[in-house]
Amino acid sequence: MEYRFKGHLVDELYKDYRIKEGMKACMNCGVCTAVCPAAEFYKYNPKNIVNIVARKNEDDLEELLKSDTIWYCGECMSCVTRCPRANAPGLVVMSLRKLAMRTGLYMLSEKGKQQYIVVKDLCSNILNYGYCVYPRTFEYETHKEFGPVGKWINEHLDDIHARLGSNLDGDGPGGLRKIPKESLDQLKKIFDVTGATELMEQVLGDAHEEAVRQNMTDEEYFMSVYTINNAEKHLNE
């Protein structure tokens, strides 16, 4: 299989500042796994990831990037507190994820494909509204756990925010104010300059290709990725 950076995965990975910061040497003590919330509920062991990265083996790294494994971390960074060698497995995972996306290898795993969801949702929130999370795009239908109260909030969004003192979509400062256009333009520029736009377009493009391959519209594909969960494959018991 051909992909970007083939044969240079290790080099590319070690260019990431998060590797420089988070990858010293591991003595396999296991505190990261012991404290890791993901290790309890997924087939996941951050120590093993750190070991593979430390080994600098191209084939092993490729396998890792193709796997679901790197997508289990919740980035709570609890591992960072405890590591006696001052490694940061959480940061290592972040750099692996970035490489998996840039190489396209993330599309080979169920959990990797989900990057489409977060990239699409979060980037559009940022670029359109200037917020990562924005109440008008946070819908009860796709977030049932929002509960009856959430449903109520959804239905009376403007009234409730007005009641609680938000400046929803208003001018000037205040909660949930409308971010001025010049600020949004600057965010877009930042996206362009720092590579976020490129990454976003790649992910949306990959997803579109995949949707076409699966004979789906982008929306159908989105919902399938959003909900598909082969739990037995991921759970750790």
Added chain:
Amino acid sequence: MNSQIFHPFVLPFVLGMAFVLTYCFVGLIRVISQLPKDDRKKLGRSLVTPKTAWANIRDLFGDCLFHVKIWKRNPVLGYMHTAIAFGWFMIIVIGHVMLFTLKPLQGVEVEGLQGMFTNFYYPIFFKYFAEETPVFAFLMDFFLLMIISGILIAVVKKIHSKIVGVKRVMHFGFADTLIRFALWTIFPFRLIAEKTNIMAFWWLYSIDLLIFMCMLPFTRYMHIPTEALFILLRHAGIKVTEPRKGYALAELYSCPSCGLCIDACPMSVNDKMSGNTSAYFMKKLRNNDTEESQRIAETCLMCGKCVKICPLSIESCDIKFSQRAAVPYNINSDHSYLNVISTEAEKSQTNNHKPHVLYFAGCMTQLTPKIMRAMKQIMDKAGEDYQIMDENGGICCGRPMLLSGKVAEAKAMIEKNTELIKKSGAKRLVLSCPICYKVFKDEYHLEGIEILHHTQYIEELIKCGKIYVDRGDTKYVYHDPCELGRAFEIYDEPRYVIHSLGQIVDAKSEKENSICCGGSLGSFNLTQQERDAITENSVNDLMFNNPDEIVTACPLCLKTFARKSPVKVKDIAEIVSEKL
């Protein structure tokens, strides 16, 4: 001389005799009925086939009465056993001869049942009731003294076994001790009774007989009647199927607990382990002590030395196997993965290359890669067209599975290996491991493919001039691996090979007497320390003539000896490759 034909003192004997005869008859029926149907037919046929019939007669005399095998091994013990067995047999025969030739009962009013009754005890107490002629008197006294001389040796053996060349003897319980004293005293009492005619001794003589016969079924002396049956069954070609049934039962009761196997057993390096020897196994199994007999069955190294040395050639290893299988381990083996294995042999199939020789190193050789390396060198040098079947890992030959009584699982492995071998198209299969060799020989059906151990193969290569070796002046000693030597009597081939490389010196125990290295996987239970003790003993035996190097032909022996040997231990292939 007492002119009556009956005295109450005969009653104990009559009682005992009646009991023992009934018991034996019932036992006989039981054994025969437990035999599988085919075996029963075999037995019937063998009794009328002249060849086996003759063998039966020969062994009944040779083994039961004259103990030929014990004579060969230890003349003193041979005499002891012959004196007692043959002597006793003779005085019974002569007693009857006297009854029928001297006719002491003529003119006495005995008829019908009473006559039979009288005939029953008369020969046993002849001297009390009738007069012997001098010739008979001499013969009777001669055999009686012969028996007593045998008993004297037995007493000496009991007190100090080393005088008669025996290191370890069986330790017996109360019943066996009691019946032994009964046996020892029967004949002196008879002698005293005959010579003094004191009534008390006649009573003692008779009561002794009663004790002996009543206890006989429950002690090792049961071998006396059972042995005859066992000989018949053996010659009928019957094999052990279950540990306490049929043929095995006959074998169990035929074991005289003579204890010869105790000294022979490699485990007898210390007192604790000598309890694991076949004699004890047979005894425990006889007494239906399942737990202990199972333990011993699992501890045994399965070197086969006890079978070789047994005066009766009792197949105690077979009984141990069947005992292991009787309490099977519960592993639900799943070797389905074997089906997806792609081995070198399979690859060769696609290459359309059919080698002449297929070499199977086996699991143990994987642990001693130098053997495989040496074999490659030898075969390269000889210009053989060969292929290695398991260079990158192979399937077990199946013997360990058989050893643990798991026949079906072993069969699966055997089938897979058979398939791979047949696919290769080779004409000859060379093995480095005697363990594999045994199972390939016994259990595999590889029609048209010659199975060779590498000792045989190398000998042939040298003999037909395919390889040339330099002869040096190294002093070698050769250790006969159990499953190559005792199992297949491959003694000369390795010695020929070694002889062409250098000087060969004898070990203290050689060929069929060779002592197991202690590493045998036949044993499940032995601890490392126990194995080490066995190994040390075996090494000492090999070092008897101060060799420079120990040579063996089994990867497991090689690995085991290497732990404890003061000199280098090498495989036969290795020393050949060194001198190519």
Added chain:
Amino acid sequence: MDFGFCLSPSSHVKMDSIDLTTFNRLKETNPDVNTCIACGSCTATCTAGNFTEMSFRRLLLMLQRGKEDEANKMIQRCMLCGKCTLVCPRGINIRKILLDITR
């Protein structure tokens, strides 16, 4: 209500509540089971391990962590060849233990 997800099982080895019956029984007949130093020699040499996940070191650990089912599944792969016993640096009679596990 169907939320589209549910609680996941915890993978924690819960040392307070594991069932060690088999291991303790094994320990009685084979005190050696305690002495494994997890060097991995047995796994490295394993004939079945060439083709499968079979690893005695792990199997022993499974029993110590109450994963009896997993252990019983793994043990099925064993060919009983006994090489593990030969290479164990602590002299543990591995094959015997393997056989005893299922007794």
Added chain:
Amino acid sequence: MKENILIIGGGAAGMEAATQLQKMGLTPIIIEKSEALGGHIAQWDRLFPAFHPAKDVVEKMLDQVKDVKTYLNTEVVDIQKDNDSFHAVLSNNEKIDAKAVVLATGFDIFKAERKQEYGYGIYNNVMTSVELEKFFRTGKDERINNPKKIGFVHCVGARDVKVCNTYCSKVCCTTALKQACEIKEVFPDAEVYTFYMDLRMFGPGYEDLYLKTQKDFDVKCVRGRVCEVSEDMDGKLVIKAEDTLFGKPLKMTLDVLVLMCAMEKNKSIDAIQQKLGVANNSDGFMQNSDMYLGMNNTAQDGVFVAGACTAPKSLPDTIGEARSVATQVYNYINR
């Protein structure tokens, strides 16, 4: 030849060096800051690997130095080198001149509360190895109340960037196993666990101790560093670690947790050390001039080091170094 040799520290290294120097005809003077000679070892109950009473060794050593001039409850407050002799001022204002100085200042125990996640000083039933040893000696510790489950955590304050100690403290592994056996002796029904990363059984008989720990004492060795300790409703300790050999996180409740605290450099000597011009190495211990041939020498002529002041050391190591320092001093005096 009656030159004074100033020995700072009256522990095993100081006492043994004094003994040897006295036999060589020199005049050792021991300065000990505490009220008695013996150092850490005098606080110990039994020694690994063979459970030998520490008292026996200490008493023999004390007997050997009974004629050595010793200052107790005394510290060196100032020291100066003048040509080839040292002028020391003691805390009792006495002045001592000496031809050579032996630093035998030993070690401190890592302050377990610095490893916050283990909750020493916060959760009642977390204790240190030193406190456990005291329990063995005195039979008293309110935390030890017929415990059913006891855990030992290795490498507390060692091999840990987060507390700035990257070195291995050498003796804690063996000590942990020794103490695990001992606690089993006291509470045979208790389950004892050790949480280790490597078991460094570096000396004669140590590996045998390991085997014995497993086989005879049924101590369960779990490979994995404890990541955190917390307390439950009943005051029991809940610990988490990864069982790294099994590859899964592990959680369990313990009655008592013993922290195997590392050795750290004894910092009370820092000021004097600086005056003598002896630097520290990267582990924070005193820097000797060469790891192999100059283990007792420092960058300063006439200033020698022995024992755990240069690195964590076992008692035999320390005694060996004390004997070798005596030879070095003797040769220096007779140069």
Added chain:
Amino acid sequence: MIVEGKQKIWADYQKDIPDDHYFYVRSCIRQSFWPASEVTFLDIVRNKLGKDFYENEYHTTCGGIAYHSDSIPQETAMTIIARQFALMHESGYENYVCSCITSFGLYTETLETWHEFPELEAKIRQYLWDSCKKEFAKPKYLAHASDMIYKFRFDIAKQMKFPLVNVKTGKPLKVVEHIGCHYSKMFPSKGFGGAEYPHVLVGMVEAWGGEVVDYPERRQCCGFGFRQYFVQANRGYSVSNTHKKFESMEPYEPDLIITNCPGCPYFLDRWQYVIAEQTGKTYGKNGYGIPALTYEEVAGLVMGYDPWDLGLQVHQVAIEPLLEKMGIPYDPKRKYQGVNGKDLGVPQCPMHIKSV
């Protein structure tokens, strides 16, 4: 538990931050889910305490949530942050306070990374200029908004109307404090009390009369996990982590959970609802849950703000039992009303957990 041990650690982990003149930066999640909390915060610091907390309409998200969902590169997040700092600088401030914990963690990490890798800082400086034409600047002090409340906790206590005390029993309320993972786990010295025994919320609770519960899973993450929540298929991870925490705190019977991260109260609140729906189990008494509040809400409550002005009605877990315990008067009718008593209807009552 030996309190002195903790006190020693708390004394060791005190950071130096000024008590006035801050550039205030909002949190996406707090604005969206707990809008009244930020309103309350600004009201307390500005009007009740008289401090200068300046807010600028041009600031945006820091991008932290997208960054931790691996949706934007590190450089992008850093440049957005640099832009925020530049806005602060332009406004004449040098103390920066943010409302979000993810932001706080990311700001801290960014500043540390710039410090360690000056070449990266130079690169970001360039990016900032290229995209926004703004001058690069760094704050002198960085604080999280909870740090401010912590710092003023005794001032707040002075104005306290309803301490964290059960008015019926007179006993302190049992409070679980939950710290956002990114507050101090990455850089323990940046948080009050460090990473293991953070004092930031404990200090508030104790100053306001409550009793803190230290339970075994205290330090564990709420389970947000960024992508583990944003994708429905992954939410099992998130709810399982919260479940673990509640199982662990349950025996202590806490009255209230206080948090300093905007996301945690959402998850600790809503996952209680999901757990109740899926398993029928509730962790409070009589079919109620345990209220999980933001520190602003708790501060507002003790200072006597109206519960519905504090936005406590947007929690799924009913707040009323807590109000009763604290003796805070409330008008049940006003709970779900809009501005000027506008009728907005009433949310449906769930099956297994009481919402009123």
